[in-house]
Amino acid sequence: MSLSRQAQTELIRVAAKAGQLLHQHGAESRLVEQTTQRIGMALGARSIELSVSPDAIVITSLFDGECITTTRRCYDRGLNMQMVCDVQRICIMAEKKLLDAKQVKDRLNRLKPMKYNRWAVVFMIGLACGSFSHFFGGDWQVYITTFFASAGAMTIRQEIAHRHHSPLVNFAIAAFVATTIASLGVVYEFGEKPEIALAASVLLLVPGFPLINAVSDMLKGHISMGIARWVFASLLTLSVSVGIVASMTLTGVVAWIG
Amino acid sequence: MDLITLLIIDAWFAWIPAVGFAMVFNVPKKMLIYCAVGGAFAHSFRFLLMHFGVPIEWATLAASSSMGFLGLYWSRKHFIPRPVFTVASVIPMIPGSFAFTTVIGIVQLNSGGYSLELIQIVVENGLRTLFILAALSFGLALPSIIIYRGRPIV
Numbered sequence: 001m002s003l004s005r006q007a008q009t010e011l012i013r014v015a016a017k018a019g020q021l022l023h024q025h026g027a028e029s030r031l032v033e034q035t036t037q038r039i040g041m042a043l044g045a046r047s048i049e050l051s052v053s054p055d056a057i058v059i060t061s062l063f064d065g066e067c068i069t070t071t072r073r074c075y076d077r078g079l080n081m082q083m084v085c086d087v088q089r090i091c092i093m094a095e096k097k098l099l100d101a102k103q104v105k106d107r108l109n110r111l112k113p114m115k116y117n118r119w120a121v122v123f124m125i126g127l128a129c130g131s132f133s134h135f136f137g138g139d140w141q142v143y144i145t146t147f148f149a150s151a152g153a154m155t156i157r158q159e160i161a162h163r164h165h166s167p168l169v170n171f172a173i174a175a176f177v178a179t180t181i182a183s184l185g186v187v188y189e190f191g192e193k194p195e196i197a198l199a200a201s202v203l204l205l206v207p208g209f210p211l212i213n214a215v216s217d218m219l220k221g222h223i224s225m226g227i228a229r230w231v232f233a234s235l236l237t238l239s240v241s242v243g244i245v246a247s248m249t250l251t252g253v254v255a256w257i258g
Numbered sequence: 259m260d261l262i263t264l265l266i267i268d269a270w271f272a273w274i275p276a277v278g279f280a281m282v283f284n285v286p287k288k289m290l291i292y293c294a295v296g297g298a299f300a301h302s303f304r305f306l307l308m309h310f311g312v313p314i315e316w317a318t319l320a321a322s323s324s325m326g327f328l329g330l331y332w333s334r335k336h337f338i339p340r341p342v343f344t345v346a347s348v349i350p351m352i353p354g355s356f357a358f359t360t361v362i363g364i365v366q367l368n369s370g371g372y373s374l375e376l377i378q379i380v381v382e383n384g385l386r387t388l389f390i391l392a393a394l395s396f397g398l399a400l401p402s403i404i405i406y407r408g409r410p411i412v
Binding site: 026027028030031034035038079080081082083084085088089092113114115116120121124125127128129130131132134135136199202203204206208209211212213214215216219220237238240241242244245256 | 271277278279280281345348349350355357361362365366391392394396402403410
């Protein structure tokens with residue numbers, strides 16, 4: 001099958017859009033590479049070459065001896081697995097020839113990131129950190145302290161993220177809030193071992209997804225992507241620690257390292 | 259308490275963080291139940307292994323690789339990329355406390371000066387974080403490393 005120059009340009013735009021969406025919403029590099037290639041091939045390219053780097057993707061397609069290359073800058077738009085699932089579904093439908101290039105483009109443009117109700121998330125995160133306090137051996141009083149500390153921190157985190165501040169600043173402030181609320185439990189001696197609440201209430205700020213993505217990128221051969229993700233996750237951990245230390249210095253409650 | 263009760267309590271407290279973090283990652287609603295089942299299964303399996311004296315790193319590797327294969331089955335069934343289930347399911351096992359202790363130790367090293375005790379805390383917690391994390395991700399990646407080897411899963 002042969003394509004006009006215009007159709008080729010349109011095709012590469014569609015594939016680049018898919019790759020960009022996946023990259024921005026936190027898919028691992030292997031998934032970005034494979035899905036973009038599959039969409040391009042399904043729509044009729046001879047081959048698609050893709051270079052994934054931490055803040056951009058470069059994509060080249062080959063049709064009958066003609067190459068088109070394009071670059072897309074990928075700003076981080078926050079983890080969103082629902083977007084990753086939807087792009088993957090569009091890819092599979094394109095491969096089964098259920099969609100043509102125009103339909104794929106329309107569907108990609110129509111995708112809207114789904115967000116859970118923020119208070120539902122706050123509530124669940126409070127319970128989640130409470131469960132962590134149970135794993136660390138806390139009783140029900142500690143569970144309550146942890147619930148309020150982490151729910152408060154999650155509210156602050158969403159509020160700051162909504163205003164597009166840097167995640168580094170956001171995590172430091174959220175850690176400060178969580179530790180300060182949890183240290184009230186220590187001051188008023190609420191429960192058997194109230195120090196546990198300090199350790200459990202900041203666990204909502206562990207950059208778990210970037211860390212797992214970092215290692216799995218490195219395992220699958222995308223070393224530079226893995227290093228970039230690892231460094232970013234380490235910076236987030238550092239800023240959380242700075243928030244914790246600032247709060248401990250202010251309140252005088254020392255629970256992490258005696 | 260006997261082992262079964264302890265396992266059930268562990269599984270009960272493990273599904274909550276799995277679903278909570280799945281909601282932060284915006285996992286589609288229909289898939290939350292799989293994250294809950296996966297989280298409860300993986301964490302209680304690790305608890306069982308550690309109960310019989312397996313070191314935490316190896317127990318984590320076993321739990322996360324079984325989660326990887328479970329995720330493989332679900333992802334083939336629903337045509338959904340694997341990280342959607344698997345990452346949220348292993349979140350309860352992430353060594354967050356060890357990681358923060360390490361970095362707080364480093365911050366204290368700067369402010370309080372060198373001490374053998376602090377260095378010990380930093381090195382021990384840092385290495386534990388590193389190895390548990392490597393075991394987690396390696397276990398999850400195992401199906402695509404040894405079976406699929408570069409071919410797409412869905």
